[in-house]
Amino acid sequence: MYLVSLIKEKSEKLMTYDENNIFAKILKGEIPCKKIYEDKYIFSFHDINPQKKIHALVIPKGKYIDLDDFCINASANEMVGLFKGINIVAEMLGVSLKNGDGYRALSNIGKNGGQEVPHLHFHIFGGEKIGKMVE
Ligand code: AMP
Secondary structure, three states: HHHHHHHHHHHHHHHOOOOHHHHHHHHOOOOOOOEEEEOOOEEEEEOOOOOOOOOEEEEEOOOOHHHHHHHHHOOOOHHHHHHHHHHHHHHHHHOOOOOOOHHHHEEOOOOHHOOOOOOEEEEEEEEOOOOOOOO
16 A cells, blocks of 8 residues: 555656647547547547557557556546447457457557657557568
């Protein structure tokens, strides 16, 4: 418990969620997007600059900057909601192993991870071979 509260304290000091980031604006309906799916916990839409035949994004509705922030601060229900959401969207896109040939789910974290938008998101790449994991 002590360790958890220490980590939490540290994360609160280091991170401030930017209410005006582009995905926050999409969630508020201030910017249009090509919506795929929405439920209580997540929102999903097509990436504006697709890197593969299928390139979707899945984001939590909660205000989390990245996966670290989410793991430290999200509720158990939000965590289940996000991961179930990725699976739901993959199936909707026809790339899950239930109805397709697989996909890659990927989340960039921070500067070295190459994260551009400071609201946690998972990329879903599919529809073709995704290729090397890291270039
Ligand atoms: P990352 O580098 O992991 O932060 O990825 C951010 C992703 O958001 C990139 O793949 C962008 O193409 C995508 N993106 C940025 N703005 C929009 C937008 N308005 N609608 C959909 N996708 C966007």
